[in-house]
Amino acid sequence: MLRTCLFACFLSLSGLLNAQGTYQIALLKYNGGGDWYANPTSLPNLVKYCNDQLAMNISTEVPTVEVSSPDLFTFPLVHMTGHGNVVFNGQETENLRNYLIGGGFLHISDNYGMDPYIRPMMKRVFPELEFVELPFAHALYHQKFDFPNGLPKVHEHDSKPPQGFGLFWEGRLVCFYDFECDLGDGWEDQEVHNDSPDKRAKALQMGANIVRYVFSGAE
Numbered sequence: 035m036l037r038t039c040l041f042a043c044f045l046s047l048s049g050l051l052n053a054q055g056t057y058q059i060a061l062l063k064y065n066g067g068g069d070w071y072a073n074p075t076s077l078p079n080l081v082k083y084c085n086d087q088l089a090m091n092i093s094t095e096v097p098t099v100e101v102s103s104p105d106l107f108t109f110p111l112v113h114m115t116g117h118g119n120v121v122f123n124g125q126e127t128e129n130l131r132n133y134l135i136g137g138g139f140l141h142i143s144d145n146y147g148m149d150p151y152i153r154p155m156m157k158r159v160f161p162e163l164e165f166v167e168l169p170f171a172h173a174l175y176h177q178k179f180d181f182p183n184g185l186p187k188v189h190e191h192d193s194k195p196p197q198g199f200g201l202f203w204e205g206r207l208v209c210f211y212d213f214e215c216d217l218g219d220g221w222e223d224q225e226v227h228n229d230s231p232d233k234r235a236k237a238l239q240m241g242a243n244i245v246r247y248v249f250s251g252a253e
Contacts, residue, residue, distance in 0.1 A: 056091045056092055056093040057090075057091070057092050057093065057110060057249070058092065058093045058095065058096070058097060058108075058109055059077060059080075059081060059092060059096060059109065059110075059111050059112070059113060059245070060096065060097050060098065060099040060106075060109040060111075060112045060113070061077055061096060061097070061098045061099070061112070061113055061114075062098075062099060062100075062101060062112045062113065062114040062140070063098050063099065063100045063101070064100075064101050064114065064116075064120050064121070064122065064126075065101075065120075065121045065122075065123070065126075066118075066119040066120045066121030066151065067118060067119045067121075068116040068117065068118035068119045068120050068148065068151065069116045069117055069118060069145075070114070070115070070116050071098075072115050072116050072117065072145050072218075073115055073143075073145065073218045073219060073221070073222050075221075075222045075223045075226065076115075076218045076219070076221035076222050077096045077113055077221070078094060078096055079221045079222065079223065079238070080221045080238060080241045080242070080245070081093070081094055081096060082094065083221075083238045083241070083242055084241075084242050084245050084246070087178070087239075087242055088178060088242055088245070088246055090245070090246075090249070092245075097109075099112060100126075101122060101126035101129060101130055102123075102125050102126045102129050103129075104129075106129060106130070106133045106138070107133055107136065107138070109138070110137075110138065110139060110248060110249065111138075111139045111140075111141065111244075111245065111248045111249075112138065112139070112140055112141070113140075113141045113143065113218070114140060114141065114142045114143070114152075115142070115143045115144075115145050115148075115218045116145055116148050117145045117146055117147040117148060118147055118148065118151065119151050120148065120151040120152050120155050121151075121155065122155045122158055122159065127155075127158045127159050130159050131159045131160065134159070134160075134201075134203065134208040134209065135203055135208070138208070139207075139208060139209070139210075139248045140208065140209040140210075141209075141210050141211075141212075141244055142156075142209065142210070142211040142212070143211075143212050143215070143216070143217045143218035144211070144212065144213050144214070144215070144216075145216060145218060145219065146189070146191050146216065149213060152211070153165065156201065156209065156211075160201055160203070163201050163202070163203070164201075165199040165200065165201060165211060166199065166200055166201075166202070167197055167198065167199055167200075168184070168198045168199065168200050168207075168210075170182060170183060170184045172200075173247060174198070174207070174210065174243060174244060174247045175198075175240075175243065176243075177242070177243040177246040177247055177250075178239075178242060178243065178246060179239035179240070179242065179243050181239075181240060181243070184196065184197075184198055185197065185198050185212055185215045185217065185240060186215070186217075186220075186233070186236035186237060186240055187214075187215060188215055188216040188217055188219050188220040188229065188233060188236075188237050189215075189216035189219055189220075189227070191214065191216075192214065194214045195214065196212065196213065196214045196215035197212075197213045197214055197215070198210060198211070198212055198213075198215075199211040199213060207247075210244060217237055217240060217241060219237075220233060220234055220236070220237020220238065220241075221234075221237055221238055221241055
């Protein structure tokens with residue numbers, strides 16, 4: 035299938051295997067003043083969960099990569115979060131677009147307050163595309179863990195339901211954006227937000243679904 039072929043080419047061309055023979059997930063560092071560094075324990079916890087629950091072999095080292103860096107192309111999945119402003123300049127816009135078209139995947143987790151900034155920036159990256167809400171039947175919600183009603187609600191802000199939006203390039207989901215969900219918060223150490231075990235479990239399960247969807251080349 036097309037996504038699988040693209041992903042296989044992406045792996046072979048960009049050298050995604052590190053010295054330990056494992057893949058890496060990276061945190062995206064952006065400009066504009068927003069706190070790209072929010073939720074410092076979230077990705078390490080998600081990686082550990084995926085390795086334990088999905089028998090994956092993802093490196094427990096989670097690097098930071100800048101939007102403009104050529105190193106972006108060495109990661110099959112990058113995660114982006116924050117509460118505030120996001121700015122992509124021309125070079126960053128082009129680099130991120132090439133990364134996503136070339137087989138990469140971006141997961142954006144709105145940590146509340148990011149929405150009015152990330153939407154126009156992603157419109158710069160893909161002026162021809164619009165975010166569309168994923169139907170609950172989409173494969174991303176039905177990997178190892180089943181979410182028949184879409185995203186779990188981790189934290190309450192505006193009494194709105196959580197929504198999952200996607201950007202599709204030539205039929206392939208290249209970016210998934212969780213909104214009114216705080217998914218990344220749910221991956222953090224328990225004492226950070228004092229979330230219930232069930233809420234944290236649901237958040238980690240949904241995160242694992244995203245990782246498995248990306249790594250498996252699912253459609």
